[in-house]
Amino acid sequence: MPAEQTTSGTVAVIGAGVIGIATALNLLRQGRDVVLVDRLEPGEGASFGNAGVLASSSIIPVTVPGLMFKVPKMLADPLGPVYLRWSYLPRMMPWLFKYLRHCTEDSVRHIARHMAPMTADSLDEHQRLAQGTAAAERITTIPYSFVYKERANFESDPLAWGLREEHGIPWDITEGDAVHEQEPALAPQYKCLVNLRHQHGTIDHPGDYIKDLAKAFTAGGGRIETAAVTGFERADGRITGVITDTGTINAETVVVAAGAWSARLLKSLGINVPMETERGYHVELAKPSIKPNGALMVADGKFVATPMGDELRLAGLVEFGGLDAGPSKAPINTLLKRAEIVFPGIAYESHTEWQGHRPAVSDSLPVMGPVDGHPGLVLAFGHHHVGLTCGPRTGRLIADMVMGKQLNQDMTPYNVARFQ
Numbered sequence: 001m002p003a004e005q006t007t008s009g010t011v012a013v014i015g016a017g018v019i020g021i022a023t024a025l026n027l028l029r030q031g032r033d034v035v036l037v038d039r040l041e042p043g044e045g046a047s048f049g050n051a052g053v054l055a056s057s058s059i060i061p062v063t064v065p066g067l068m069f070k071v072p073k074m075l076a077d078p079l080g081p082v083y084l085r086w087s088y089l090p091r092m093m094p095w096l097f098k099y100l101r102h103c104t105e106d107s108v109r110h111i112a113r114h115m116a117p118m119t120a121d122s123l124d125e126h127q128r129l130a131q132g133t134a135a136a137e138r139i140t141t142i143p144y145s146f147v148y149k150e151r152a153n154f155e156s157d158p159l160a161w162g163l164r165e166e167h168g169i170p171w172d173i174t175e176g177d178a179v180h181e182q183e184p185a186l187a188p189q190y191k192c193l194v195n196l197r198h199q200h201g202t203i204d205h206p207g208d209y210i211k212d213l214a215k216a217f218t219a220g221g222g223r224i225e226t227a228a229v230t231g232f233e234r235a236d237g238r239i240t241g242v243i244t245d246t247g248t249i250n251a252e253t254v255v256v257a258a259g260a261w262s263a264r265l266l267k268s269l270g271i272n273v274p275m276e277t278e279r280g281y282h283v284e285l286a287k288p289s290i291k292p293n294g295a296l297m298v299a300d301g302k303f304v305a306t307p308m309g310d311e312l313r314l315a316g317l318v319e320f321g322g323l324d325a326g327p328s329k330a331p332i333n334t335l336l337k338r339a340e341i342v343f344p345g346i347a348y349e350s351h352t353e354w355q356g357h358r359p360a361v362s363d364s365l366p367v368m369g370p371v372d373g374h375p376g377l378v379l380a381f382g383h384h385h386v387g388l389t390c391g392p393r394t395g396r397l398i399a400d401m402v403m404g405k406q407l408n409q410d411m412t413p414y415n416v417a418r419f420q
């Protein structure tokens with residue numbers, strides 16, 4: 001496996017989401033000259049609108065055994081968690097075929113084994129990344145709880161909870177009246193909470209968190225270029241910079257951290273990564289009359305309700321429809337309706353709506369590391385539903401790789417070579 005090992009010279013990081021900013025800050029702190037390139041302001045991609053949960057327990061992929069049989073029912077349910085733009089289906093078939101092949105217990109075990117080191121210590125990793133910056137104020141240590149109607153619903157998922165146990169992730173269960181003592185805002189039909197506290201927490205408005213980190217980055221001497229990357233500069237078989245709509249940026253090393261857009265960018269280099277966008281949505285309720293005390297994963301609706309400052313954000317759902325289509329109305333309506341079901345009597349002053357793109361690699365593992373045959377290029381994307389959780393650790397690992405440091409983690413499972 002090629003290692004980068006350039007201890008001097010400029011590093012260009014494409015993408016100012018959580019992965020890009022964490023990489024850029026780690027490199028800057030190791031004394032590198034770093035330029036962060038994004039066509040938008042920092043923290044405006046998927047990293048803006050996620051549920052804000054630092055979910056060290058989220059090691060289970062979407063592709064679980066039996067998923068294929070559940071999807072038609074989910075698509076038919078007007079308040080369901082999955083949406084499809086049918087006209088896009090033919091275009092995503094090659095990826096979908098590869099993706100669904102992972103709906104086996106062996107694959108889930110493989111993915112959990114390699115996600116566990118990435119999601120572990122998420123709270124500590126964020127605290128370390130944000131230390132000494134305004135972003136640190138946005139990290140909370142409230143619990144993350146799965147909300148079930150009955151304990152039987154929790155027990156009906158032994159593969160997921162068994163794997164969490166195998167990977168040393170602790171939880172405790174609240175049942176009966178104690179559920180509504182812990183979460184008085186919840187509807188009475190929810191009678192079981194599975195609480196995850198160790199290394200869990202939330203980020204209050206992740207887009208602002210990234211912007212605070214970006215301010216610390218520029219204050220420390222890092223540069224931010226607002227430009228769209230259109231290609232790569234090459235000389236003598238090496239990547240030597242990025243081509244943007246405003247000019248060329250020369251660099252010793254280029255890190256691609258462009259989230260769901262990364263695979264599209266890499267096509268010009270002949271690097272093919274089977275990746276789609278899992279489009280997701282949020283509604284944010286301003287000044288809600290009731291709010292949960294912790295972040296709640298509502299298992300029957302597959303969305304998370306996270307208190308954020310004066311707001312309550314409901315985020316989740318999956319829509320397939322590609323990178324270019326605008327937002328759909330149905331998922332937004334579902335989240336608004338679900339808010340009334342889960343928190344009966346809730347009232348709020350107004351709400352905002354958002355749609356974003358989860359970078360979904362077909363085998364549900366991120367793509368991280370150098371690329372055989374492309375010296376000067378390092379990849380850092382594809383963190384699916386847990387990019388916020390894994391961001392700081394990814395940034396630290398990628399920076400150490402670029403610097404040629406010895407890593408205490410085997411990065412082979414994440415290398416793009418698995419697809420070539």
Ligand SMILES: Cc1cc2nc3c(=O)[nH]c(=O)nc-3n(C[C@H](O)[C@H](O)[C@H](O)COP(=O)(O)OP(=O)(O)OC[C@H]3O[C@@H](n4cnc5c(N)ncnc54)[C@H](O)[C@@H]3O)c2cc1C
Nearest residue numbers: 015017019045046047050051053229259280386387388389
């Ligand atoms: C509804 C929803 C809820 C979620 N909830 C959680 C959660 O609670 N916890 C969690 O851990 N994760 C969650 N996620 C997942 C998480 O948000 C993503 O995995 C993560 O934000 C990906 O970060 P990123 O930096 O790779 O991508 P992004 O944040 O999308 O950043 C990529 C950046 O690259 C830029 N870019 C792309 N192409 C170009 C180009 N050609 N030139 C210049 N710039 C370019 C974009 O403008 C963008 O800013 C959620 C996602 C969604 C959609």
